[in-house]
Amino acid sequence: xxxxxxxxxxxxxxxxxxxxxxxxxxxxxxxxxxxxxxxxxxxxxxxxxxxxxxxxxxxxxxxxxxxxxxxxxxxxxxxxxxxxxxxxxxxxxxxxxxxxxxxxxxxxxxxxxxxxxxxxxx
Amino acid sequence: xxxxxxxxxxxxxxxxxxxxxxxxxxxxxxxxxxxxxxxxxxxxxxxxxxxxxxxxxxxxxxxxxxxxxxxxxxxxxxxxxxxxxxxxxxxxxxxxxxxxxxxxxxx
Numbered sequence: 001x002x003x004x005x006x007x008x009x010x011x012x013x014x015x016x017x018x019x020x021x022x023x024x025x026x027x028x029x030x031x032x033x034x035x036x037x038x039x040x041x042x043x044x045x046x047x048x049x050x051x052x053x054x055x056x057x058x059x060x061x062x063x064x065x066x067x068x069x070x071x072x073x074x075x076x077x078x079x080x081x082x083x084x085x086x087x088x089x090x091x092x093x094x095x096x097x098x099x100x101x102x103x104x105x106x107x108x109x110x111x112x113x114x115x116x117x118x119x120x121x122x
Numbered sequence: 123x124x125x126x127x128x129x130x131x132x133x134x135x136x137x138x139x140x141x142x143x144x145x146x147x148x149x150x151x152x153x154x155x156x157x158x159x160x161x162x163x164x165x166x167x168x169x170x171x172x173x174x175x176x177x178x179x180x181x182x183x184x185x186x187x188x189x190x191x192x193x194x195x196x197x198x199x200x201x202x203x204x205x206x207x208x209x210x211x212x213x214x215x216x217x218x219x220x221x222x223x224x225x226x227x228x229x
Contacts, residue, residue: 047166060216096165106155107213107218108168108172109158109211115165
């Protein structure tokens with residue numbers, strides 16, 4: 001059974017860079033049927049899609065974060081990563097990685113990691 | 123961006139009740155609509171994709187309908203474990219967007 005697990009620091013200083021990694025186990029990351037996504041949820045708020053990566057490295061980002069975010073994939077280690085630059089207090093959130101179906105599933109996020117809380121503070 | 127508007131923002135219902143949550147898209151998204159359940163302190167869980175297809179393992183008391191801009195999630199025979207917040211998400215175009223959620227409480 002495929003599982004996702006986020007890892008990374010729980011605290012990042014404002015103006016610095018946040019880096020998170022999602023490890024995939026129980027299945028392949030190199031599949032043409034799925035994207036691999038990052039989604040975040042500020043405390044007490046709703047979900048925000050950050051972006052998605054295909055196993056070939058093709059990426060799609062939310063324009064609200066464009067210019068600050070990079071998502072990359074490492075198929076040999078079955079991981080994908082999120083880098084968010086110039087972090088501000090508003091980036092404080094729980095960050096989830098998720099598998100995203102392509103096409104007939106309406107690009108649904110069908111498997112999620114447990115989430116990792118990140119606090120951005122000076 | 124496609125804006126997703128959910129109503130109500132919260133509701134309280136009794137065990138055994140039928141509950142309906144509405145999601146409206148700011149433009150036509152055909153049937154590219156997904157629903158998630160988020161229990162307190164947990165990651166979201168996919169319930170329904172493409173408007174009405176039940177994800178594997180999800181109880182049949184959950185159902186979805188609609189098309190175009192108006193969609194519904196219905197829970198029949200509400201159970202205590204259905205407590206949580208429900209989100210809709212459009213899969214029509216990037217950026218993928220979610221509704222602000224409907225919090226379901228059990229009386």
